[in-house]
Amino acid sequence: MIVTKEAIEHIESVEKDAIIFLGIKASGCHGxxxxxxxxxxxxxxAVDDCADVTSAYGWETVQADSITFMIPxxxxxxxxxxxxxxxxxxxxxxxxxxxxxEASQCGCGESVTFFPV
Numbered sequence: 001m002i003v004t005k006e007a008i009e010h011i012e013s014v015e016k017d018a019i020i021f022l023g024i025k026a027s028g029c030h031g032x033x034x035x036x037x038x039x040x041x042x043x044x045x046a047v048d049d050c051a052d053v054t055s056a057y058g059w060e061t062v063q064a065d066s067i068t069f070m071i072p073x074x075x076x077x078x079x080x081x082x083x084x085x086x087x088x089x090x091x092x093x094x095x096x097x098x099x100x101x102e103a104s105q106c107g108c109g110e111s112v113t114f115f116p117v
Contacts, residue, residue: 001071001079003064006086007095011067014038022071024078028111030104034097039070077101077117 011018019039027033060076062069071079082099103113 001062001069001081002083003062003067003069004083004085007084008065008067010086010093010095012065017066017068019068019070022069022075022079024075028106030106030111030113032114033111036095078114 011020015038021035021037021039023035024032025035058073060071060073062071062079078099078101081101082097085096085098087094087096099112101114101117103115105112
């Protein structure tokens with residue numbers, strides 16, 4: 001997984017030493033949606049204390065400067081070749097995934113379909 005310098009700076013402007021949960025959930029018109037949640041506590045208690053963030057298979061962690069990303073091991077394959085980038089559209093800024101495993105996106109960009117892995 002690659003996190004661009006711009007994305008790192010954007011996240012660090014909100015939360016220094018952030019711990020972020022990344023996941024994929026069934027949602028939207030194209031089937032799946034990326035999840036990105038800022039966690040309150042450091043691992044492993046962050047995972048144990050957050051009832052809606054669980055993994056039966058354990059965790060992969062990715063370090064990008066001061067940011068720690070926690071990804072369920074059974075979902076890591078969707079993030080392994082992906083890039084998290086900061087997208088600027090006029091006055092709006094948001095984090096956007098560039099992922100070669102995406103087969104398509106819905107019109108609003110909220111949900112995606114993946115190629116089989």
